[in-house]
Amino acid sequence: MFPQPASPSAEEVRLGEDVRRERFWKLWGTYLPARQWGTVREDYSADGDAWSSFPFEHAKSRVYRWGEDGLLGLCDRFGRLCFGLALWNGRDPLLKERLFGLGGHQGNHGEDVKELYYFLDATPTHSYCKALYKYPQREFPYADLAAENGRRDHTQWEYELLDTGVFAEDRYFDVFVEYAKDSISDILIRVTIHNRGPEPARLVALPSLWYRNTWGWGHISEECLEKPEISLASPGILAARHAVMGEYRLAYDVGPDGRMPEFLFTDNETNTQLLYGCPSPHRFTKDAFHEAVVHGRRDAVNPAECGTKAAGLYDLIIPPGQSTELRMRLAADAAWPHDRPFDAGFADIFARRQAEAEEFYAAKLSPTLTVEERRIARQANAGLLWSKQFYYFVQVEWHDGDEGLPRPPQGHALRNAAWPNLFNRDILSMPATWEYPYYCSWDLAFHTAALWRSDPEFCKDQLVLLLREWYQHSDGQIPAYEWNFSDANPPVHGWAALRIYRQLAARGQRDDEFLERIFQKLLLNFTWWVNRKDPDGNNLFAGGFLGFDNISVFDRSKPLPTGGTLKQVDGTAWIAKYCLDILQMALLMTDRGVAYEDMATKFIVHFTRIVDAMNTFCGTGLWNEEDGFYYDMLDFGDHHVPLKIRSVVGFIPLLATCYVTAEQRRTSPGFAARLLWHVKNRPRLASLLLEINGNVADPSLDLLLTMTPRHRLERLLRYLFDEQEFLSDHGIRSVSKYHEKHPYTYACDGTTYVVDYEPGAGRTGMFGGNSNWRGPVWMPINFMIIEALKTYGHFFGDSLLVEFPTGSGHRVTLTAAAELLAARVQRLFLPDENGFRPCHGGEPRYAHDPAWKDLVLFHEYFHGDTGKGLGAAHQTGWTALVAELLAEKTAMLQNPSQRPAAPPTS
Structure with missing residues (x-):
């Protein structure tokens, strides 16, 4: 633990105010997803092909049902009002208002974003955020990327944007986007554009403001009220009016030529004429700015200067090696700086927020880290915070379709039909903003292990959220991810919660209520695992691919081509570890009642049974004494075949270990007595799961519970550390x-x-x-x-x-x-x-x-x-x-x- 400053930093003060609900600092953030097209939420097809159902080519013209996306943007915590960039280099066939990538069927290695962008900085309250997008000055090679990747097979490398030569001679723009908050609803925006090329270059920039379409679906869950509107309130200032959010204003500063930008307006509605060949019920559609800027069709935008989408257009010529700065300010009407939104205070606020970010992370990172190590840690943390995204999905509404619209085809209803409880409308930590713009439960657990130092309350809230009734199934299963919420992933939720609890307790921030909430719901989840993934009741677990995709000789998510059943080392070891995680939680809460000691005893018994099965099934268990390694085993009833693949699956048993202190033995006598009973009455089994430096009956000694006894540990480590x-x-x-x-x-x-x-x-x-x-x-x-x-x-x-x-x-x-x-x-x-x-x-x-x-x-x-x-x-x-x-x-x-x-x- 590093020395803490005498007083909390400004960012820590903001975090405290947000936690205590004194000031909602997290109302706005970089929550706008990078990709909404190609997601399961937007898929209303019969065959479940999400990539084909809503391809990239539709995104500029077709309204989304369940979210929005944009280029390095931000939005409120319900994703209603959105801000993002649109760019045009004068050569591309469409505006760059979202990141381009290949869908799952197009890339030779599946979906893949074909852009260059970087998350450079962020604070937990999003009081300061910074990111970079590298935009080519040559025509963006959309067709080349799709065609060449389509020609390549799985044995070849992916064809990336840098491979196309589009960045030759440094003919590109560095577009830096920064956000700084002056208050909870006053956000300053600075876009700095560098011409890295050898010649003057044109760039059209359209910082855009729009409402997610919440008015076209007829569902009260989305506050189905009157349609919001954006209009020009005064020179250089947009007014955005929403029945629930109230009024916000977005001010644009003059460009480098000293003039205000030109303003464009349209509606966030689908261009059905373009996509489907049928007349659109809406005169002004989502793709109007593409038509106006790229194709010169100014009749595509609304001359009445109002709509649900608007942008200020800056037409820039930037000299070689020079830069230009654009400034905007988004604020609620009540927080509006009425006099001069872009006076000297604008730069001062950015400078303060940047300094506060430095102060905040100085207390979080070891002073012994090198400059490079600090850079890596800061950018990793920035990526985590930029990957907090608004996620919206109501399974019943998605399943049934929307009022007044055609019902989805019959096959559509099959996916995730067992999850009618899902009502997800939250800010969630995503694995990646483009490739995986949806929550994945086991990924999320690791996210909290990486982010807890910066924002422990957010991490705790995320772990609790996935165990609430509108996420966790009534049978106890935690939803996996939208492609198949019923998939089984490694049960690491308890590990993540226990880790955060202990780290904070060591810093004097023990949160027993958090641990107890997690504990109670994990009991349901553990029972689901026992009932579903141990069908024979022999304490050897299956579970499918368990997050390791193609690691096995067979696709473990499908029925075995061999027949029989697969006894999985990792499935069994993960549950053994899960036992120990819950056991440790129970031991930490024995001061809250004897029931927790009872639960600790229950889980030590279950752990011993799993260890016994792992080592005695078919005589030898899943351990291969000859090789000194753990292998999965095919069970055909009358005979068994070990699958002798040396993979990390064989090391998962190493993870099933925990320390039991002498103090815990003293304060949990029932638990300690049960351990002693096993030592006396099951000595062979006790030798496999218990390590102690002395006599186990000595209550002053710590002990180690483990699935891998010392003699096996040493053999496994020879493999692990062999180059x-x-x-x-x-x-x-x-x-x-x-x-x-x-x-x-x-x-x-x-x-x-x-x-x-x-x-x-x-x-x-x-x-x-x-x-x-x-x-x-x-x-x-x-x-x-x-x-x-x-x-x-x-x-x-x-x-x-x-x-x-x-x-x-x-x-x-x-x-x-x-x-x-x-x-x-x-x-x-x-x-x-x-x-x-x-x-x-x-x-x-x-x-x-x-x-x-x-x-x-x-x-x-x-x-x-x-x-x-x-x-x-x-x-x-x-x-x-x-x-x-x-x-x-x-x-x-x-x-x-x-x-x-x-x-x-x-």
């Missing part, structure tokens, strides 16, 4: 490099199924082809392994030394091994001696160009050999966990034998 197996320069690979030369094969009914080492993007179309767990490095699993190693390291101390790397002769404690592994993961983002960050894959601009070299992308996963970023490019998201690794950085590397003084929080 020819799992240990790469940048973290733990998802599949062992051993399989590069020794693929695993399984023959069935004339088909041979193969798993080999695929360190880069996936070479098959399984799970859409945009994900690969057969070799790359994934941040969340590395993070959990590091935390587990710290737990083992705390318990064993100097009594257990391992080689790191295996075969090196360099022996360290497990705590030091955790630090060394964390350093390798951090290396993904740090520039080497030549300026290259591994995550950027050798692109020279990111190493040497002053306009690029300080920009960091946080990809979904990373090449198992080179560290090149792959998948979604803005996965902050769980890849922001690197910021937490940096925050926990200690002097351990200088003193590998150092042992922590207290149990770690995992």
Whole structure:
């Protein structure tokens, strides 16, 4: 813990006011999604093909039912009034008002955004936010990107925007967007545009204000009142009037030529004539600004200067190497600075908010971090905060269709039909603003592990929210994601909640009410797992792909081609870990009543049964003594076949461990007595799940509950730390490099199924082809392994030394091994001696160009050999966990034998 300032920072004061509901600082934020088209919410097709149902080509002309999107924009917490940029370089066939990318069927590795943008800074209350978009001056290569990626197959690299040559000679604009709040409803906007090219270049900028269409669907859930309106209130000032929000004004400052922008107006309505060939009931439609600016059709905009969408048009010529600044100010009528909204105070407010952001993060990050490490942590945190998005979905209304409109086709009703309880209209932490603009429950748990230092109340609220009745199913299941809310993902909700609770308690901010709320609902979820994913009642769990997509030789989300059932190491180990998470929660609350001690006892019993099954099923369990590894097993009833794939699945049992202190044994005598009973009456089983440095009957000793006893732990760690197996320069690979030369094969009914080492993007179309767990490095699993190693390291101390790397002769404690592994993961983002960050894959601009070299992308996963970023490019998201690794950085590397003084929080 770092020294705290004597008084809270200005941002901490704002956070406190927001939590106490004194001032609603989070009313406005960068909540506007980057993509609404191609989502399940907007899919009303019979076949469930969301990408084809609402393609990118429709987005400029077709109104959205369940949300909005825009370019680096912001909106209120219900997504009603939106602000975003639209840009035109004089060459493109359409305005750049949203990010372009390929749909799931178009990319050779699934959906993929084909733009260059970066989240540079943000504070938790969105009092200051900054982002960057790089806009080519040449015509944007829409057709080239689609055609070339369409020609490539799964074995080839994706064709990216930088590959097209559109940035040659630096002919592009850097467009910086900044927001600063003067009050809860007074937001200053600054757009700074740099011409990086060698010649003067034209840019048309249209900072736009519009209302999400809430008036066309006839549902009271959206406050179905009169249609709002935006009009020109006075020169340079738009007035936006809404029956619930009241009146807001958006002021535009003069451009660099000293003149006010030209104002354009239209309505946020679908152009049915263009899309479907039938007359539109609305004279002015969503795509009017495209028609007016790109095609010169000024009759497309409303001459009456009113509508539900408006923009100020700046037509700029920017000299080479020069920049231009545009200024706007959005404020509620009651907060309107009536005199001079753009006087000297405008720049002063930005300067103050920037300084306050620096002050805020100075207290959150270790002063020992280098400049580069601080940059990585800040940008990771910014990505998390920019990825808080407005998400709206009411399953019953989506299922039934809207009043006065044609009913959806019959096949439409099949998706997520079991979730009529879903009424989601919240700000949620998304995995990525473009690739994954919807919540994913297991991703969200990792987001809270990365964001808790900046905004612990938001993190707690997110975890509680997913367990409320309008999210969690009545049977206890937590919704997975909109493509299939019924999918089963690893149950890490309890781990995330417990981690936040302990971290805050260590800082004197214990929140028992939060822990109790989480605990009660997780009991329902745990019961769902036991009833649904352990169908034989033998404490060996299935669960499907469990977030690991293509890691198995079979698609685990589908029926097995072999017949039989699959006994999953990871499914079983995740539930064992879940037992320990809930057990630890119960032990932390025994002072609130004996019922919690009873629950701790219940979960230790359940944990012992899972460990017993893991080690005795079919005689040997899922542990292979010959190989010293855990494998999934095909169960055919009369015989069993281990699937000998060395993958991170075999390390999930390492995560199922927890520290029980002597104090907890003393204050929970019933729980302690049950443990002693197992030691006396089930000694073989106790030897598998219990580690203690002395006599277990001695109440003064701490003990370790674990699914992986010491002798197996040591064997597993030889694989984990072997550079020819799992240990790469940048973290733990998802599949062992051993399989590069020794693929695993399984023959069935004339088909041979193969798993080999695929360190880069996936070479098959399984799970859409945009994900690969057969070799790359994934941040969340590395993070959990590091935390587990710290737990083992705390318990064993100097009594257990391992080689790191295996075969090196360099022996360290497990705590030091955790630090060394964390350093390798951090290396993904740090520039080497030549300026290259591994995550950027050798692109020279990111190493040497002053306009690029300080920009960091946080990809979904990373090449198992080179560290090149792959998948979604803005996965902050769980890849922001690197910021937490940096925050926990200690002097351990200088003193590998150092042992922590207290149990770690995992």
